[in-house]
Amino acid sequence: MNAKPPRHALAEAFAEAVARARRKGTAVLASVGMPVAMPPSLDYFARWYDTCGDAFYWKAREPSLTLCGHGRVATLAASGNGRFATLAARWKTLIDDAVVQGGHAPLAIGGCRFDSEGAHAKHWRGFDGADLAVPALVLASDGQTHRLIVQRMLDASADVDAEAEACLAWLEVSETAPSTMHPLPEPLHSIELPSADWRCKVEQALDAIDDDRFLKVVLAREACQRHAGRLPVATLLRRLDEQASNAHVFAFARGDACFLGATPERLVRVEGGHLKTHALADSIRRDDVEAADLALARALIDSTKDRHEHELVVRAIVDALAPHTVALNVPATPEVKRLPRIQHLCTPIRGELRDGTGIFDLVAALHPTPAVAGLPRDDAMRHIRAHEGFDRGWYAAPVGWVDGRGDGDFLVALRSALVRDGDCRMYAGCGIVRGSDPVAEYTETCLKLTQMRDALAHGAIRHVPTLHADPAMS
Known part of the structure; x- marks a missing residue:
């Protein structure tokens, strides 16, 4: 990524989220964005999929947008015929209280089942009725500019310094982990x-x-x-x-x-x-x-x-x-x-x-x-x-x-x-x-x-x- 969020930027946003969580009596989403030099790539997706399991890749055309990320700090989940209204309400609740720094809006990504009423086959385990993740980390690019978004859910007892250090440590791992592009088996x-x-x-x-x-x-x-x-x-x-x-190319990983x-x-x-x-x-x-x-x-x-x-x-x-x-x-x-x-x-x-x-x-x-x-x-x-x-x-x-x-x-x-x-x-x-x-x-x-x-x-x-x-x- 060639650039990481300054520790003080993370700590400042996290501290504000913790203070807000104390006032609200519930965990608050903190989202910190910043420009970076490196765009999202399949190499990052491969590393995160192998080390985290909960990863995604998205490459849309017309207009161009590539997203790559991993982790899950919050889940928007719903089922039944009213699942999309439930997702909208839960996302609004998160966003209304969120602490956002860096000018990049928080993001949730995922999908849903084709049929909210049909039977579930066991091989689809992990892919629920409607499941959008609020990722821990997102790399995004429109082909011209690249940005990094770090997201955390923080409650009143969160240790701001420890959370910031954990983010920086994980970014270091993302930079240094070997690529895991393997040949396809027969x-x-x-x-x-x-x-x-x-x-x-x-x-x-x-x-x-x-x-x-x-x-x-x-x-x-x-x-x-x-x-x-x-x-x-x-x-x-x-x-x-x-x-x-x-x-449009997409991938949503859930465990194995x-x-x-x-x-x-x-x-x-x-x-x-x-x-x-x-x-x-x-x-x-x-x-x-x-x-x-x-x-x-x-x-x-x-x-x-x-x-x-x-x-x-x-x-x-x-x-x-x-x-x-x-x-x-x-x-x-x-x-x-x-x-x-x-x-x-x-x-x-x-x-x-x-x-x-x-x-x-x-x-x-x-x-x-x-x-x-x-x-x-x-x-x-x-x-x-x-x-x-x-x-x-x-x-x-x-x-x-x-x-x-x-x-x-x-x-x-x-x-x-x-x-x-x-x-x-x-x-x-x-x-x-x-x-x-x-x-x-x-x-x-x-x-x-x-x-x-x-x-x-x-x-x-x-x-x-x-x-x-x-x-x-x-």
């Missing part, structure tokens, strides 16, 4: 539902659509790739970052597990009372030949089925945002968003927030969007719970951050995977509407899984044997 096999069984699920969904139970449902599938040794998540994350150069991905989709970003989001739905593959690639993009734009499905998503997002905004800017026609292996229809949406509206209000209104659940939302969710056959956990759910000014950014956790020891559970889904072809939908999920499979590739090994999961278990 893959053994992948466990997943047979393609014919997943196509049957699509056919069930089409029957339900024909019976007018819903207009659209998003069905996903899980593939668990096993390896000969523990997967080094920082190495995997670096590969994802290199391969998905125009996606890490949820990570490189998603093309933003749920909502708020800055200075304005929101930024997009409708991202319907896709087609890329081609190495430019003329063929452009022809595929034109076919996507001209597809009646795809344009109809995309318009459903746009309309649902606009309807969800309307009560929270005074103005929305929505283009009449979508554009094509190109990723390395796939291209999507995309409609950017901008808006001005109503007074009193916060980012958690928007997350609650938008999630789950029709792009990850379906329409109508409640009917689609009931079908997913009854027929999809696995626990999505944090897959396709909001992951993101909020700061003390009320600004924040939440992504939709697509193209993602849960890594625990040598297992990598990866996820992909697609929207089913009237006219969907089960074979084509399965092919689309294979295309979406390619990003994670390529990042896991081991030397010349490209084909990983597949073991079929028991359909009775799904």
